[in-house]
Amino acid sequence: MSVLLIAEISGAYIALSATAKALSAVAPLGPVTILAAGDGVDPAPLAALDGVAKVLHVEGADYGHQMPESFSELILSIAPNFTHIVAPATAAAKAILPRVAALLDVMVITDVTKLESADTFERPIYAGNATQSVTSTDPIKVLTIRTAGFDDAPAAAAAPIEGVDPTTGSDLSNWVEDRVVKTDRPELTSAGVVVSGGRGVGSEENFAIIGALADTLNAAVGASRAAVDSGYAPNDMQVGQTGKVVAPDLYIACGVSGAIQHLAGMKDSKVIVAINCDAEAPIFQVADYGLVTDLFEAVPALTEQLK
Amino acid sequence: MKVLVPVKRVIDYNVKVKVKADQSSVDLANVKMSMNPFDEIAVEEALRLKEKCIATEVIAISIGVKKSEDVLRQALAMGADRAILIEAANDVHMDIEPLSVAKLLAKVVQAEEPGLILAGKQAIDNDMNATGQMLAALLGWGQATSASMLEITNGSAQVTREVDGGLQVVNVKLPAIVTCDLRLNEPRYASLPNIMKAKRKPLQAMTPSDYGVDVAxxxxxxxxxxxxxxxxxxxxxxxDALVSKLKEVGVV
Structure with a gap:
């Protein structure tokens, strides 16, 4: 058994927690080689994770932009040495790994939440309303790991770092620009506390009260699809079946009704608090603690008390 | 150019799913089925390209049970020109895997030579988010997944993609595959006259063996x-009560 883990890297930035969580998920399978492909990336933090046998480091602008055509070509060039090709289930990996799997003529298995064995995996289907256990009959397993349920792999003695040549690259697609929102708040999928707002928040301006509570708790800000569609919050804050999946210690849902698509993204949180003026809102069915009240009174009051 | 739009018949997104007693799958007998919502967005986007005279013909295709004809008729009622049904399963509980779907679609692409494929980014049943990418790989085409904006100019597609940190804009050479996210557009409803008209639009029935593809x-x-x-x-x-509870369980 030999595992190739694709580190989540955008430009020079390594999403270390996402990569470390995927690593702890797959480490029981055997020695893990990490592919660190980026643009100006320092792979040393990856080499210092427990369970890493080796880091392969490669540089290229297309890799930094996570362009699927060039990136899958790169993975293909080293794939024959591995039985498992895995990555944390990020937006980039979701674009790249199915492409890799098709080129290897194997079926990709996305959003794996549990590895039962080297060939048997659990994943949620139907927006998390069912869990399926599947056994792959393919010679190479290509997986994306839903990291929310795994702990970060701890630090260890540094593994060797080896340079790899980039492959030719592809001109099928070109990067134009990133429109990325800079934030000082913790990253949504790995934050210990998430405060999220729904349609009930009412406007982009009102979202400030969600942000204020989040800042008090050093939390990330999330949003329901309704809030994102209404323009109250940017798309990268969306929690749910098609957005981000989070499992923080504390999830505070403010003015979120709790459509099944939203619940799919947060129902594995350890403690869920719901604040909503509608006592019938489905969010209360998954909440540990509920406040049936006006969020515009309760949220600032909560912020004040927790300061 | 022709635009090909794969559409899938899935459980309606409002239905509460139940697992079968024998744990073989989710129970799909006698539940409301609909077109996968992301595929509806793909159909809508294709129709808008036709209205802008960029697309010349919109072809909807579905792979699954015979009843998938329903979602093809819906695509036709929305405005697609013709449809292809590849009957690959006789039990609704048999989900054809994305790799097999991609192989079948690749064969159809060879025959139809579309300039663009617009697909939903994922099906809300298996949530795999894979078919578009796999098809792009098999065809050796460029791909842009999770599109929230699409512009076709000079033989390429400029696509705004929803990614983890926000948005990414890429330019993909045509022919290409674009998979559609929620905010790309709001699909139209089919009017009653168009639903009637759709019944007479051409629908070609095929099987996987017609294409020599193994869907095991x-x-x-x-x-x-x-x-x-x-x-x-x-x-x-x-x-106050909430704050003391949160302190009691140690999360604040």
Missing amino acids: PRLVINTTVEPPARAAGEILGSV
């Missing part, structure tokens, strides 16, 4: 179970 699954499904339910919580009377 690579994944063996062991069990399908319902996730553990959360225990009922409690409704508290005040913010």
